[in-house]
Amino acid sequence: MISAGVEGANRGIPSSEEVRQQLDRILSSSEFRLPERARRFLEFVIDETLGGRREYLKAFTIAQAVFGRDANFDAQQDPCVRIEAGRLRRELEHYYLTAGAADEIIITIPKGGYAPAFEVRRTAEALDDALQPSREQVEDRPIAARGRPGYRYWAIAGSAAIVLVSATAVLQYMRTPDAANAPAAGAGDRPTILVERFESVTDGRLASDISRGITDDIIEKLVPFNEIGVVTAVPPNKDQAAAAQPSYALQGSVRLEGNTLRSTARLVRRADGAVIWANNYDADMQVQGVLKTQTSVAEDIATAVARPFGVMFRTDTETIAGSDDTYACVLSYYSYRNEMTSAAHDAAQSCLQRAVEKMPGDSNVAALLSLTHLDEFRFAFQLNTKPTAATLKTAKGLAEHAVQLDPNNARALQALMLASFFGNDMPEALRAGAAAYASNPNDTEVAGEYGLRLSMSGEWGKGCELVSTAVSRNAGPRGYYEVGMALCAFMRGDTQAAELWSRMSDLDYNPMHRLVLLSILGALGKGDEAREQIDWLKSKAPAVIPNIGPEVEKRLARKQDQARFFAGLRAAGLPVQTDAPLQN
Template sequence: MTSAGINRVAASQEEVQQQLERILSSREFRLPERTRKFLEFVVTETLAGRRDYLKAFTIAQAVFGRDANFDAQQDPCVRIEAGRLRRELEHYYLTAGGADRIIITIPKGGYAPVFDVIGGAEPADILPPEQANASGADNGQIHAATDAIGRNPADRRLWPRYWLLAAGTVIILASTAAILRQVGSPGVERETGLGANNRPTIIVERFDNVSGGNLASDISRGMTDDIIEKLVRFNDIVVVTAMPRSKSGEASLEPLYALQGSVRLEGSMLRSTARLVRRADAAVIWANNYDADMTVQGIPKTQASLAGDIATAVARPFGVMFQTDTATIAGRTDAFSCILSYYSYRSEMTVQAHEVAKSCLQRAVEQMPAESNVVALLSLIHLDEFRFSYQLHTKATAATLGLAKQLAEHAVQLDPKNARALQALMLANFFDNDPVAALSAGASAYASNPNDTEVAGEYGLRLSMSGEWERGCTLISEAVGKNAGPRGYYEVGMALCAFMRGDTRAAELWSRMSDLNYNPMHRLVLLSILGALGKKQEAEEQLDWIRRESPALIPNIRQEVTSRLARTEDQRRFLAGIEAAGLSVQ
């Protein structure tokens, strides 16, 4: 069947297989081996005529090694990896795959891939990503291009790629606009869209009632209020509900973003849409739909739950407002630029990115010594030199830890309810071998902003490693389910959770889903798991990597394990796996 120049039947198995190999071998396809196997499995099964069998249960068994007791409701590994795979396929077609004839996608709502064939397309027919993202391209040009295609039915074959390119350009423009608006003095706030201490300002508009009726009207008003209440807990942003006015009555601040949405009632179902709009050009830089059955929790809790999901998606660390390129903002010292620099560094986890973010934050603290957020992030970046020393090639000294703790305490003094400051204090106390103080600060951080996925994830990790595995692992699982960043970071926590409860197969799955190159300690976790499973050959591969890339870790394994795992029985279990893998622990 052919429609609009796209043929979903004509592609031969050989063509699809070649496209699969092209994707898997591309540098732009940046996923761990297990996710690659996910893609390979669903494509192969579809080509073999077994697409109807591609359910979460089947994939969990064939790809992730789950047994017959697998429960997709309790273990979201397939759903999480499917979401990650969809995002990475989109990235591939925005970059290396811009000229490919066959497009492989996995539509939401299932796991069976679709193979779109661009009829008659040649590389010259496709607008290259670098051309679409050139400085002269703007939203109007994108619309003009798509309008031109729409007028010529023969050119509709280009739709999928133009939309991908348009989406990519919007995201890039959003990041660039957020960065460019950092420059300037307080006197130009109306143009920059930045509020107090150069934080981005969001105006929350009342959600529309598209159903009519008093109940929907009450819910739309309540949803808006709940979203505002949850957004204001994120210290990195400024939230307003109306255009601020100067004494003369003129608008004194032009918000950078607008959060808009709607509410619809369909029986017992509450359906809401939300979108984040860049006000400078009305470009939608993020949008999502949310559904919930109000009979499960009742109206107030359902309303609050959806509001929390929306607030988290908009303002969470490593989310849409914090996606940027470190090099673009290097040298700037306003608070928000340094915050962007920090999150970019944590995503990259390289020595260079660390130095850029550290220098920015040091200068920002000198200029804004009373800004709790930048002091807290400076504390965290010093702490990283202690806890990520093998990755950053730093020395984990007592002086480094002491400075991080001093900064964290000062950040909390500046703002006792700042979740990021309390998170920094929690981590500093934890690595200073004071678990009671660490968990106290963590509890305060989580109470201050439970929708901050980084706070929830880090608090969950500290609870777990302190021996409170059930409580901690629940928080880690929730953070992973909300796409907490950095990518592949909290999955290693899920691996430890599974390992300590004796589910070594699930532990291996989660460990391989983590970013093994983020920190050599992630490799050490996988090594212990493989040793416990008796997988000597695979364990040797991980051990060879550690010997080659991080030899300084080997003589310090016992020290690193005991500094992280509080209970003796947890330490023994972990070190026993290392020994079983063939490495004698000193």
């Protein structure tokens, strides 16, 4: 049985009736926010497990039972089941951190499979006993500290620092850009995470080595995320300004059960001790070996914590909204990308412009300011912008400046990739994208955007794999990269999967998303549904239709890809004048 991603689950096994009652409770909760398909997914895997058929819970059977796929379904080419399972895991985690925080029965979908696990939460008395330090721990304390609330927390943090400081002294304080002649960003300009040594729950040398290794690997994976700082010890002067103290503590534990590595992780806001994120990770060490399994788990944890648009950015946006410091301007960019309105775009751009003037040595703010100008090209019909050559020149200049300040900043390289892409320099765009991905492959925004550029350049296999990875890691604003998966399926001729992915995307995020769906519907011969999309475009985004040709040609590099897309639009009833040849 596995941990439920919240503290306090014991080894008790609930009855089938208790599990079904808990399922009803989850599905009826307003905090369980997934659509009907995901609900059927959860009901199906629970019914099969309770019926003694958990060994049949494979992607193929779920695709047929829940998604209505036929016998030709290929899980390698169409990861819809894996993506939906990931969404389901995250939503169950959200439920147990909100409405289900006091529920007795815990239901999870362990990573690495689709069979659910069921547990009974430990009672409050048992949890209190488990949190009490051992007699040896009490006797080893300074007398004045015995019985002090929170002592055990700081003892763990202190020992983590002692273990890690010799190997990672360079990480004691946040990284800053390598600008030689400009002031660099200071520790107060972005949040800092204190990475505590993961606890070894299982006795023995192997578990201890893995806990130390996962901790070190997490630090290594977190450092390339330039929007955050990473430390391994609390600054010695606890009386200094709060801005110099780490904002968050990343804590966790490791347990070995046979060949299974089970790790829990949680992100704690140090100001008030609130757990703002928690999850568990299961892995079979026989599949990849100990070291690769350890690295894989560390990557998952680091990505979940630090990815753009993730939990930390959402939390910080709520707590420092309206502030005028540099990090608030960084948050304003991610907030605008979620909101996607002209007003939010203009506010983020203005804030970042002031931040660049205030902190000319900060690579991140220069990169994000560049992206706000590039978004006038990417999302022109949503933001009602009219990008010009001067806009592109400004964007590219900022991107090049950001890369000069920090050549390893993945966000700066991402901005340079997009500036080159919209400047019609595909080779340079792909070079910058490859460098961005190499700098931080765990940055889901970089992986997704680079994957899209590769795909649109004609490298659909490699590009779609990266987009799929980004989607599986919950990249970007909700529903953003799913349209990339729709294009991937469409270009390989799987129009049924393409429609599914397109409808999973956020169609209101960008009118171009509806154009993708329209081409797919045309290829499927769904005339009535296609007319609904044409009517929407004419009503809500009338500027799209007369500009379809150049907009598609600007994005899809190959003539055969353009021809397939235009053929779908024509079949949908939308006449398009282009230079692309008609597809046979």
